[in-house]
Every structure is written in structure tokens, then in C-alpha cells.
Amino acid sequence: MAYLQPDKPEKVYLPAIRAAKEKGEKLVCLTAYDYPTARIVDEAGVDMILVGDSIGNVIHGYGNTIPVTLEEICSASIAVKRATERAMVIADLPYGTYHVNPDETVRNALKLMKHGGAEAIKLEGGRNRVDLVKRLVDEEIPVCAHIGLTPQSVYKLGGYRVQGRTAEQARQLIEDAKMLEEAGAFAIVLELVPRELAAIITKELEISTIGIGAGAECDIQVLVLHDLIGLSFGRLPRFVRQYANLREVMTEAIHNWTADVKSGAYPSDKESYGLTEETKKELDIG
Ligand code: KIV
Numbered sequence: 001m002a003y004l005q006p007d008k009p010e011k012v013y014l015p016a017i018r019a020a021k022e023k024g025e026k027l028v029c030l031t032a033y034d035y036p037t038a039r040i041v042d043e044a045g046v047d048m049i050l051v052g053d054s055i056g057n058v059i060h061g062y063g064n065t066i067p068v069t070l071e072e073i074c075s076a077s078i079a080v081k082r083a084t085e086r087a088m089v090i091a092d093l094p095y096g097t098y099h100v101n102p103d104e105t106v107r108n109a110l111k112l113m114k115h116g117g118a119e120a121i122k123l124e125g126g127r128n129r130v131d132l133v134k135r136l137v138d139e140e141i142p143v144c145a146h147i148g149l150t151p152q153s154v155y156k157l158g159g160y161r162v163q164g165r166t167a168e169q170a171r172q173l174i175e176d177a178k179m180l181e182e183a184g185a186f187a188i189v190l191e192l193v194p195r196e197l198a199a200i201i202t203k204e205l206e207i208s209t210i211g212i213g214a215g216a217e218c219d220i221q222v223l224v225l226h227d228l229i230g231l232s233f234g235r236l237p238r239f240v241r242q243y244a245n246l247r248e249v250m251t252e253a254i255h256n257w258t259a260d261v262k263s264g265a266y267p268s269d270k271e272s273y274g275l276t277e278e279t280k281k282e283l284d285i286g
Helices: 014-023 035-043 070-083 102-114 127-138 151-157 167-183 195-204 246-263 277-283
Strands: 027-031 048-051 088-092 120-122 143-148 187-191 208-212 220-223
Touching: 014 088, 014 208, 035 048, 035 070, 048 070, 048 220, 070 088, 070 102, 102 120, 102 127, 127 143, 127 167, 143 167, 167 187, 167 195, 187 195, 195 208
Parallel strands: 027 048, 027 220, 048 088, 088 120, 120 143, 143 187, 187 208, 208 220
Antiparallel strands: none
């Protein structure tokens, strides 16, 4: 895959993320998994696009992120990268792709970058991932870490619950965040942790925190696009504010089209093609 166009000067890479933290400027990140949504998100000025393994819930209907494969993320990332001019593209390493050994992890991350067009990868875990983060960073792979609720541990955690509520858990998460920063991660997703804890971590780290269900103090906010625009199914988590209801918009459009087809109002002559008068004469019609 060749990218012949040079980057726009405003293209977001790691230095822009660092500079925003230094200036106290908030950034935004949304998920996308295909060309049209990535293009809309990028053109709307979102700074980072995450090709998240939430693709398992949102697109494939798996119910959780466990079955998501590297190929699914890679294919989505290719489409997202093609659609994106300014935002930084981050791709998730799915469950099972960084759990076997470090060499295989590097190979998988490189696949997302070389074939998927990802500009950084994200993986879940705290102190248990420190060596892996160091190794990936050593191989020139920008790494975003992810602590708090880590959905790939859903079977171990027994559900999607707020993490770090006790003092001991909170201390552990603060330590994890510092260790991941030390290991070279350029940012850390804090998912579903109390806002006070997210505020402490954000203050204590030089790298950016990316909050989802973690309060307003995080440097960057991320949401699953389909939750934001009302294109997901099931109960929305409390931290989601739905800014549009595309399910309603789509349903209404489909109902209207169906009704027009049944009544004969669609397609009209303007929405179809006709023969020339000469051909009609030759055919001896109309
Ligand atoms: O996969 C995903 O969408 C994520 C976000 C929820 C941070 O990891």
C-alpha cells in the first residue's frame, strides 16, 4: 500500500499530543472502523481515531471483544487510514495477539503498522505489560496503554465495572500508570475509573491520559463513535452522552423509501433512464 500524498502540516503525531498536554489543551479521540465514518470523524476535526477492538461489539455483534482477530482490526485500519488526513490512527492489538511471546507481539504490531496503516498501537494491561511496552517502543512502535476497566479481561473481571474504587486498587492503578509511562507509552487510556483517581494520574504523568468514563480531568476524551451518534444497541453506559440518534434517522429514511416503492412514487422518471425518441420510434413504442 503506497501513500503518495504528503502529510498535511497539521497531521497529528506524537509531538502534537505532547504539546497539547504541555499547553493544557484538551484533545478528542473517537473510534472508527470503516472509510465513511473515519472520513466524517477526520473532517470534523477529531485529533485521534482509534480502530478499537470494540469493533467486536459495534460492528460484528460478538457481544464482547474476545473473538476479535488481528485480520479484522487490520482490514478496518486500512479503510480508516485511507479516509484520514489529519487524525492520528491508533489500532488495537486484539485479545490473543500480544499474549504468547514478545516476538509474536512485535510481528503483530508491525502488521498493523505496515499493512493496516496504523501510526500507533494500543494494548491492555498494567505492570504485567511493562516489558512488552519497552520492547515495542524499542522497535519504533508507538504504544498507547490501557488500564482501569480492560474489556479483554471481561471473563476474569466478571463484567464491566468501575475499577480502582478502593484505596489499594487506586494506588495500584497509579503505580501501573507510572510504570507504563516509564516503559515508554505515549498515552494511557483510563477506562471506567473514578474521576478523582483519573485526575491524580493525569496530574502525575507527563504523558497524556485518554479518559472514557473517567471524568473531565483527563487530557483527552475518547468515546465509541456509535454510542455518541445513537447507532449502537443495548443499554448505554452512564458516561455516554448521545449527541444524535442515527438509528431513528436511518429507520425513518428506510420506512419512507419502502413506502415510496410500494406506492409507486419511487423511482420517478428522473431517477431512471429512458430511451431516445428515435429508438422508441424504431421499436414502435410510446
Ligand atoms: O476498543 C475500544 O473502542 C476502546 C475504547 C473504549 C477506549 O478500547
